[in-house]
Amino acid sequence: MSDYLSHPAVNPETLEFWKAIGQGKLLIKGCRACNEAHFYPRAHCPHCDADETHWVEASGRGSIYSFTVMRRENPQRVVAYVALEEGPTIFTNIVGADPADVRIGAPVHLQVSQSQEGLPVPTFAM
């Protein structure tokens, strides 16, 4: 079940993220020095350069910041940036929606998908 953890996408810095998303939880990183969250997750804080950061479970709620529909893919993939409730805007896909219904600003919620590489990944549904 956790075979995907040997995929080269997973490294020591992000292992906890990958374990959690396999259980349906989206982890982002928080920083006690500047109180700002960041994504993608790093051991240090990209905002204030503090050496230490900690894992925070995101609510999974957010809104679409921007998106596009890859018209030549079958099925047509909706590539998007979703602005999480906690602050960071993350690169993702919108799933389970008719591309014609997707709108910037629409509220979305976490729905974990399996990527082509066999990785569980944080995608979002409307």
Added chain:
Amino acid sequence: MAAHRRAFIAGVFEHPTRKAVNKSLGQLHREVAAGALADAGLTRADVDGYFVAGDNTNLYPLSFIDYLGLRPKVIGATDTGGSAYVTHVGQAIEAIEAGKCEVALITLAGKPRTGGAAADPVPDWPLPDVPFEQPFGRAVINTYAMCAARHAYEYGTTSEQLAWVKVAFSHHAQHNPNAMLRNVVTVDEVLESPMIADPLHRLDCCVVSDGGGAIVVVSEAVAKALARPLVAVRGYGDAVKHQAGGKVDLTYTATRWSAAVAYEEAGVTAADIRYASVYDSFTITVLEQIEDLGFAEKGKGGAFVADGGLISGVGRLAVNTDGGGLCNNHPANRGGMTKIIEAVRQLRGEAHPAVQVPGLELALVNATGGWLGTRHAAATMILETK
């Protein structure tokens, strides 16, 4: 106007091919190198600096130094994608000013059209961003398309306005016998072309072409002995913009920062510029850069480019009079090289008479490289005739 920099662009060459069926990658590098050196009135023996971008994991610079038979004292291989060649000129100038070399050669070649090479590299999983983007189908076009979608959402930029960028460059390309697409197109034709990644249509995308180009940058001492008209670099700047840990803003580019440095060093503003080469990987790339270069207020780029705003002799600013990457040439999926070359043609008065800006003394070159919506570089250069 006094040049701030003590090095000059003395030679340029754009390979005439757009489909190099019977040539190797090495031959293309060799032919553009020879072309630019001949244009400058120099030979291989004069070259003591060499710059090339490409797949650094394969030690690309060593392969081409070997293939070309060079003995450089200065080498550079900064790879930021399409903007790398503007950066290379900047780095060549610094090396020359520091006395490290006197004749720097910069080459670009590639065969994406016949070689079928994708614009997107093979996933390199150890890169920190790749695991968080590749599984979602990150591709060059979707990172640009999301910029266009957000720009439209915030500022009301329309697909018609984006289409005008392509229309303008097609007006220029009709005069370029080497251009890959020489037919003048209309706004409707752009909008009727297939949607690739909303809101970008096929004709919002640059061409895929084989070929290349080269530039020779020389010291003042070498320049004085040459017969060619010299082009001085008056100012340049580099910048990189990324997701900043999740603080994503797709409505502006790193050009905002690279241009500020270049303008300050050159002591000029956008109001002084009548010709600009602007890397047009997609129509949205030009529109955002036009704003970030200060030609239009943020959000007003659509109105600036509409109705022929970028057509030489029609609009306030002539842009990409060779037809740009949208119509002329996009060798190796990298647009910065051909942008410099057309700006040099304009400053020498060697552009096609139908698109030549009369009495030009200053020109601007701007290129972005990488993925506009995830992480990209920008390089801005102000050139002048000497």
